[in-house]
Amino acid sequence: MNLAFGSKDLIFQQELQAFLAECLPDDIRERCARGLIVGNEDLIRWQRILYDRGWMAPNWPVEYGGTDWTLTQKYIAAREFAAACAPLPTFGITMLGPVLIAFGSAEQKAFYLPRILKSEDVWCQGYSEPGAGSDLANLKTRAVRAGDDYLVNGQKIWTSYAHWADRMFCLVRTDPAAKPQKGISFLLIDMDTPGIEIKPIIGLDMGHTLNEVFLSDVRVPVKNRVGEENEGWTYAKYLLQKERSFVARVAQSRHLVQRLKRIASEQKMGAGYLFGSAEFRRRVSRLEIDLQALEYTELRYLSKELQGEPVGPEPSILKIRGSEIQQGLKQLLVESLGMYGVPYENDSMTVSDSYMEVGPDHRHGIVAEHLYGRGATIFGGSNEIQRNIISRMLLGT
């Protein structure tokens, strides 16, 4: 048993830190540090820097333009990127790339992967539907063969960044007679195909990241299907089994703790400071301690994975606890503003420019981030679904 990383990994970590300090643009760092959405053009500007450095797709194999980082190094990298307040990697990198690499045709890999790496395509994920949220396998969007095409009809919802996307990877039903999981296929759809209509969904934070996507007689070439017909569920699930790490968001939460402590020790409250309140202080320290426990748990699970143990309920545990801690910290951040938690400032990036010059500068972003963050326990499999998953694995009842 040993807590320290090896010297090679420590050198690697320093290399990352130096790169991030030098190359991450200040304006992008600033938005991330405040928990604000980074715009598409800024995101691409950052991704091009990563691409030039060869670090665009740490989770891909090196022959496809990924890295030869070990599992430990990938963990360290994810942590350092988050600690430096760099934007998170996008769907193309995290979700689609691994599926294409595992199941895509040679042509698909040759065409799409380099375009993802070079930020030539922005991808969105067309999974959820009005009747298929937690029960994703209940999806109804229909794809019917018509010659060399599929004719796709249906509706997707909660589609993040569909309005920025060039393409969508999409789960569709190709066999309505089969069991729900058996009749699903995985299609790659160009967003400029006729018949696609995008309607914005304005979120609690008054921002626009979510969308409805309506598909009416959308023609998708059969060659845009990934893998076999009716096997799409397997491909979508493949990712869930692979993605163990990086769901805990420890580094992001550590950043929230630092912000919170800074604000609470600077914020006057009557004769003293907010941190002078024993109750407030205690709530901060309990969350800080929970976060410490989460971080060691993440490391312990990483060490199990390095040992070659198969993935079990660990990602669900990390997701549940990580999202709860994030929400707890974001709520305390709002509370740290006192009455300045009242004015609501739309984020100029997603809505019209409306930065309000009231209250301390540190309030900028906090309420929006808190509202947006209520989704952390809902998306990616709600925490209730995660508990069902753990229960199925460990209780088997």
Next chain:
Amino acid sequence: MDFNLTEEQSMLRDSVERFVADHYQNTDRAALVYSDLGYSAEHWRLFAEMGWLALPFAEQHGGFGGTPVDTAILMETLGRGLVLEPYLSTVVLAGGLVALAGSEVQQADIIPQIIAGDLTLALAYLEPASGFDPSHVATTARSDGDGFLLNGYKCVVYQGPSADRFILSARTEKGVSLFVLEQGLPGLCRKDFKTLDGQWASDLSLEDVSVGPEALLGGEGLALPALEQVLGRAVSAVCAEAVGSMAAANEITRDYIRVREQFGVAIGSFQALQHRWVDMHIEAELAKSMSDALAMRLRDGDEDVPAMVHATKVTVGRAAQIVGQGAVQLHGGIGMTDDYAIGHYYKRLSIIDLLFGNQDYHATRYEALEPAQ
């Protein structure tokens, strides 16, 4: 970075597991609980034979030079079986203090006897008005010729009735000091009682207890740093014990809700119960990570280890309550009985939340160490 056990550590765990299986899972723990000793002298002999009593001590005294990680592995496995033998009192606490603060003569006298299984000790450091704070000591030790005269009162001394000797904190004119006292000294009066978790403990009153200079353990007035350090290791040891107890309690509960039927189905098929069990499991997982990490950081002598001691005790204390209470709840009526094992896990786990300071105490001390930003 590696949380996995080495081969040697696995062997240690396996040997303790075998002991628990042979001597706790198939025998009558209640008989030991209600015996005069409160544990088994025969088991203690086995502890000595297996070398566990030698584990943390230096090789020069016949020990194995083990680390807090080894102690944690042993304690975690003992915790699975709710083992009653006084390892914590004798080896971790008293033995730890002698090894850390004792003179050559005291070490050479006491440690080999502990290792041989011939000597048990108990630590008397708390008083009715001290809360959990080891520095609050009203018991006095007045110079008296070469030696000292002790007066005062110590409370809830685990293993008080059975220990051969006490290590006791008292204030001299130079500050808090430690003394080794034999059982039965004139003026040393014991009030014995059973504890909630089925052990024996005592309150001690001291009235002009006279001891020689050799009773002083370590430098006069220098007890607190040693006491804090050993209490930190004791926190690690009980946290590991709790991790073992929580794992066992969760397994017992899992097995029960899988087979207990109501409304014609196993109660484990109900989502409310499933989710409560999952939350118990998550608490136990986080506690395990903190406990393992604390043991490693104690071993490595990290500078900021005191904050980690407090953070771990807070985490494990909460987990112990959630798991213990949840286990009783998910069992329903049978969880309320003395006959069934789960209630005993609940009792020990709730005591561990208190031992060496509860969550409030450790959170307060954590805050004192963590700067605002």
